[in-house]
Amino acid sequence: MADAPRTIFQKIWDAHVVATLAGGNALLYIDRHLLNEVTSPQAFEGLRLAGRRVHRPGGTIAVADHNVPTENRHLPIADADSRIQVETLERNVAEFGIPYVPLRGRAQGIVHVIGPDLGLTLPGLTIVCGDSHTSTHGAFGALAFGIGTSEVEHVLATQTLIQKQARNMLVRVNGRLPAGITAKDLILAIIGRIGTAGATGYVIEYAGEGIEALDMAGRMTVCNMSIEAGARAGLIAPDDTTFAYLQGRPLVPAGEAFETAKASWRALRSDPGASYDKVIDIDATGIAPMVTWGTNPEAVVTIADRVPDPEAMPDSAAAGQARQMLKYMALEPGTPLAGLPIDVVFIGSCTNSRIEDLRAAAATIGDGHVASGVRALVVPGSGAIKAQAEAEGLDLIFKAAGFEWRDAGCSMCLGMNPDRLKPGERCASTSNRNFESRQGPGGRTHLMSPAMAAAAAVAGHIVDVRRFG
Amino acid sequence: MAGFTSITAPAAPLPLANVDTDKILAGEHLKTISRSGLGAKLFSGLRYDEQGAERPDFILNRDPWRRAGILIALDNFGSGSSREHAPWALRDFGITCVIAPSFADIFHNNCFKNFILPIVLDRALVDQLLDDAADPSRCRMRVDLPTQTIARANGEIVDFEIDAQQKDALLNGIDEIGGSLAFLPQIERWERASQLIAPDIPLDVPSS
Ligand code: SF4
Numbered sequence: 001m002a003d004a005p006r007t008i009f010q011k012i013w014d015a016h017v018v019a020t021l022a023g024g025n026a027l028l029y030i031d032r033h034l035l036n037e038v039t040s041p042q043a044f045e046g047l048r049l050a051g052r053r054v055h056r057p058g059g060t061i062a063v064a065d066h067n068v069p070t071e072n073r074h075l076p077i078a079d080a081d082s083r084i085q086v087e088t089l090e091r092n093v094a095e096f097g098i099p100y101v102p103l104r105g106r107a108q109g110i111v112h113v114i115g116p117d118l119g120l121t122l123p124g125l126t127i128v129c130g131d132s133h134t135s136t137h138g139a140f141g142a143l144a145f146g147i148g149t150s151e152v153e154h155v156l157a158t159q160t161l162i163q164k165q166a167r168n169m170l171v172r173v174n175g176r177l178p179a180g181i182t183a184k185d186l187i188l189a190i191i192g193r194i195g196t197a198g199a200t201g202y203v204i205e206y207a208g209e210g211i212e213a214l215d216m217a218g219r220m221t222v223c224n225m226s227i228e229a230g231a232r233a234g235l236i237a238p239d240d241t242t243f244a245y246l247q248g249r250p251l252v253p254a255g256e257a258f259e260t261a262k263a264s265w266r267a268l269r270s271d272p273g274a275s276y277d278k279v280i281d282i283d284a285t286g287i288a289p290m291v292t293w294g295t296n297p298e299a300v301v302t303i304a305d306r307v308p309d310p311e312a313m314p315d316s317a318a319a320g321q322a323r324q325m326l327k328y329m330a331l332e333p334g335t336p337l338a339g340l341p342i343d344v345v346f347i348g349s350c351t352n353s354r355i356e357d358l359r360a361a362a363a364t365i366g367d368g369h370v371a372s373g374v375r376a377l378v379v380p381g382s383g384a385i386k387a388q389a390e391a392e393g394l395d396l397i398f399k400a401a402g403f404e405w406r407d408a409g410c411s412m413c414l415g416m417n418p419d420r421l422k423p424g425e426r427c428a429s430t431s432n433r434n435f436e437s438r439q440g441p442g443g444r445t446h447l448m449s450p451a452m453a454a455a456a457a458v459a460g461h462i463v464d465v466r467r468f469g
Numbered sequence: 470m471a472g473f474t475s476i477t478a479p480a481a482p483l484p485l486a487n488v489d490t491d492k493i494l495a496g497e498h499l500k501t502i503s504r505s506g507l508g509a510k511l512f513s514g515l516r517y518d519e520q521g522a523e524r525p526d527f528i529l530n531r532d533p534w535r536r537a538g539i540l541i542a543l544d545n546f547g548s549g550s551s552r553e554h555a556p557w558a559l560r561d562f563g564i565t566c567v568i569a570p571s572f573a574d575i576f577h578n579n580c581f582k583n584f585i586l587p588i589v590l591d592r593a594l595v596d597q598l599l600d601d602a603a604d605p606s607r608c609r610m611r612v613d614l615p616t617q618t619i620a621r622a623n624g625e626i627v628d629f630e631i632d633a634q635q636k637d638a639l640l641n642g643i644d645e646i647g648g649s650l651a652f653l654p655q656i657e658r659w660e661r662a663s664q665l666i667a668p669d670i671p672l673d674v675p676s677s
């Protein structure tokens with residue numbers, strides 16, 4: 001049995017089963033638990049009501065990201081509800097002795113960005129957070145998934161979760177992405193292919209030449225959006241790219257311990273002959289820049305395409321939904337995506353706010369300027385990334401071009417802070433969800449890569465970055 | 470909240486696929502530190518106009534569906550965020566049972582934590598129930614968990630499947646945390662054996 005070939009998912013799972021429970025459930029040990037201000041207050045309240053303590057405070061780390069203002073950080077948070085949520089988090093972590101990344105410190109940022117930043121995210125770990133994009137951390141070969149607040153409370157009290165093992169899907173990315181095509185285009189193409197429920201009930205392992213060739217930022221972008229295909233988690237086996245990224249980060253073991261860890265991390269890959277419940281092959285060489293046209297991420301086409309025609313859709317339910325999406329998005333069937341005027345550009349979110357993303361956006365801008373009438377925001381994923389970008393002079397490029405250069409947070413990804421679309425505004429966004437009103441009530445979101453969003457800012461309309469500049 | 474046994478109530482039809490968690494409870498309503506009071510915000514984008522007035526054509530703004538206890542929708546209900554605020558809002562409104570051909574994973578899981586019964590049925594059956602639900606004279610149905618049945622207004626009985634474990638947890642309102650705490654000795658043994666893999670995060674978090 002021990003010799004049967006296993007997938008990386010199976011290996012991490014097996015290594016974390018504390019007890020086998022009835023009904024095919026397992027009590028799974030959680031190595032790292034990340035907390036934010038939005039999904040944790042009711043969990044702490046639950047603990048208090050039951051008179052329970054936090055089992056292992058050092059297994060959890062907290063940061064405020066969803067609600068926080070991205071400008072005038074030195075001032076108190078103006079929105080009372082947001083301020084109360086952040087203050088509640090601060091009070092809770094102080095009361096229960098949980099490590100906290102202060103709002104006004106350099107390490108603060110989007111929880112899924114700072115985990116890897118700090119070296120909290122390591123291969124082979126189980127990582128959870130009350131946030132669906134926890135799947136991001138799977139890029140390091142960790143089993144990482146989002147949980148609800150009841151489960152946040154469960155992890156706080158026990159450092160475990162009751163879980164049923166998901167099925168395992170392999171997405172094999174054959175060949176390499178063409179020049180100028182990014183991980184964002186790849187994952188949007190994958191979601192376009194399998195659909196927003198295509199991986200429901202599965203943990204996806206991404207493998208193949210196209211994945212191996214990606215840097216860690218790209219791998220995080222891919223794993224981040226696994227949830228947009230319905231998956232519980234995304235996973236990529238760690239390799240030299242992973243180890244090079246990890247070495248030297250504050251919470252990664254150093255020296256001898258790093259070498260020992262590295263040796264064990266190398267075993268974290270799927271064995272030859274390991275079987276999957278489903279396998280999907282993707283040809284990376286044929287992928288073009290992708291842009292969404294509708295209100296879920298599977299409503300996506302290449303930049304060379306036109307807005308689809310619901311009348312031409314064979315399935316009547318799909319056609320009905322497409323009609324609704326087009327109405328919301330104020331788009332006519334047959335309109336080319338290229339040339340569509342935009343009002344706002346948002347470069348940020350846990351999908352695309354890393355230094356590599358900012359470099360790609362800045363390189364696209366060059367000495368260009370944001371088109372008149374367009375509002376453009378760059379929101380780095382963490383304070384550390386912001387500082388790095390400033391050290392490289394990227395901020396100067398953005399500011400000279402007319403972009404607003406903000407402090408770290410979720411910002412216009414979900415508009416819980418003041419960064420919001422106005423009703424009817426059309427946005428080129430590097431975030432992960434184009435749901436109705438996601439970026440602000442009545443806002444219209446087109447998801448794309450950072451380079452494509454930067455090009456749109458300068459052009460004033462959606463444009464093929466390969467023909468730009 | 471103490472489990473789920475049965476419900477007899479009007480069922481509201483929401484014949485949409487991919488109803489995401491932002492639609493169920495928009496991000497702007499997540500700024501709460503309590504579980505209650507979200508019912509008024511449920512489906513706010515569909516329920517209210519820009520001025521905050523009720524849209525008279527939205528199903529939950531009409532009688533008898535204002536008192537709906539059951540919701541019927543199409544595929545992939547609850548996709549998107551892990552926010553448990555979505556099931557909290559449903560429960561606060563009074564909906565404790567959702568019927569759909571499929572659900573998103575985390576949402577499905579979150580339902581059980583809040584003693585909301587998510588029922589997966591074949592699309593053809595869902596369509597029949599949607600049809601019932603759309604008619605004020607037929608929209609009342611009874612969902613009974615012990616017998617795993619839905620009784621339609623015409624007297625017909627529809628059976629549904631549910632995981633035995635989850636059924637038990639719903640019926641008995643099981644305290645999962647208490648159950649897991651019984652394993653504390655095993656958890657601590659596991660922790661001692663694996664200390665090196667993920668040591669405690671220092672209270673004073675360093676910056677990179
Ligand atoms: S950036 Fe967006 S998707 Fe990521 S954690 Fe924040 S709100 Fe969620």
